[in-house]
Amino acid sequence: MSQPAPNAPNASRAVISPGKKVALTLWRDRFLYVLVLPGLLYFIVYRYVPMLGMVIAFQDYSPFLGFSGSEWVGLRHFGHIFSDPEVVRVLLNTLYLSLLQIVFAFPAPIVLAILLNEVRSQLYKRLIQTIVYLPHFLSWVIVVGLFFIFLRSGGIINRILQVYFGLDTPIDFLIEPAFFRPLIILQVIWKEIGWGTIIFLAALAGVNPDLYEAAIVDGASRWRQIWHITLPGIRGTIVILLILRLGSVLDSGFEQIFLMLNAFNMEIGNVLDTYVYYKGIQQSDFSFATAVGMFKGIVGLILVGGANYLAKKFGEDGIY
Structure with a gap:
């Protein structure tokens, strides 16, 4: 059977x-x-x-x-993007401001994370982390309001300059066009440096400590250890975040810029985000404003794809 x-x-x-x-x-x-x-x-x-x-x-x-x-x-509205001198000027303002943020604001969390990683006292390290994290949870309205209070003509900064440095007349930080871009970068760094540090501290935690011990045995200084071990250890994280940052190169932050704009700095402060608001909402030119927004998305997609391709060419993982 x-x-x-x-x-x-x-x-x-x-x-x-x-x-x-x-x-x-x-x-x-x-x-x-x-x-x-x-x-x-x-x-x-x-x-x-x-x-x-x-x-x-x-x-x-x-x-x-x-x-x-x-x-x-x-495609008539897309043609106006490059034929209108106002749009070209606003586009250049946006690119210049984004370049300044990439050069100054993007490396700031990296530097702070490396400095915190060198701190041996855990209590002091956590205290500093808590202090620099807090501004991230403030809205841009509060951040810009604080800068207005400190930098106005009768504010504490001008008072210090007058009392201790003999300044005769107060400096118009808020309406002088030369101070607009530095203030924007300073606000971004102050507000976001602590939050961005979280990612890089997590990346630093994954660096093999045996490499530091071997470097100490070889007589490497702290700066040599940072340059040859710490930075290469978090290079992949830096590349990925830089690629993602390039995707928003035409996004300068509407709320912050809008709150800082006035009649005196409009020439250099008006960016694509605020320009779309003025054209689309105030002037009811919805089609042109949508075309500008679509153009921003296409440029961001091209930059992300190109940066990811170059990252892989140089041996990095990229984002996809």
């Missing part, structure tokens, strides 16, 4: 349709998907659904006619 195959029960269990397998997997991990659902809904509702409105960049859009009734104009 023939014996049944030893794996006969498993054979019947293995024959499961793909649809049923997906359903079983979803049910098994149902609690994980419930946790993911709020974030997923956020991106769908506030990120992807509004992208349908980008169609007005190719129309002479009128709110009274709607999407279907507005006239189609093709």
Whole structure:
């Protein structure tokens, strides 16, 4: 009499349709998907659904006619981006301000993380971390308000300059165009340096401590250890964050710039974000403002893709 195959029960269990397998997997991990659902809904509702409105960049859009009734104009609004001298000036302001942020604000958390990593007292280290983290949780309204209080004509900075340095007349920090960009960079550094340090401190925790011990045995100084061990150890993290930063090179931060703008610094302070607000909201030129926003997204995508390609060419992992 023939014996049944030893794996006969498993054979019947293995024959499961793909649809049923997906359903079983979803049910098994149902609690994980419930946790993911709020974030997923956020991106769908506030990120992807509004992208349908980008169609007005190719129309002479009128709110009274709607999407279907507005006239189609093709790429006319995109042509105005480069033909309008005002747009070109605003674009140059944006690029220059973003370049300053990359040069000065981007390395600041790296430097602070390295300095904190060298601190041996854990109590002092945590105290410094707490102090530099706090500004991140302040809104730009509060940050700019604090700068207004300190830098106004009768503020503490001008008082110090007058009392201790013999300054005759107060300096107009807030309306002088020459101070606009330095103040923007200073605000970004003060507000975000502590938050950015978190990532680099986590990367520094992954550097092999045996490398430092070997360097000490070889007689390497602290600066040599930082240059040859610490920085190469976090180079991958630096490259990834730099690539992501390049993706937002045309985003200078609407709220901060808008709060700092006035009639005196508008010439050098008006950037794409504020220009889109003035054109799209105040002047009701919705189609042109949408075209500028779409142009920003395309430039960011190209920069991220190009930077990621170059990073892989030089042996780094990149972001994809």
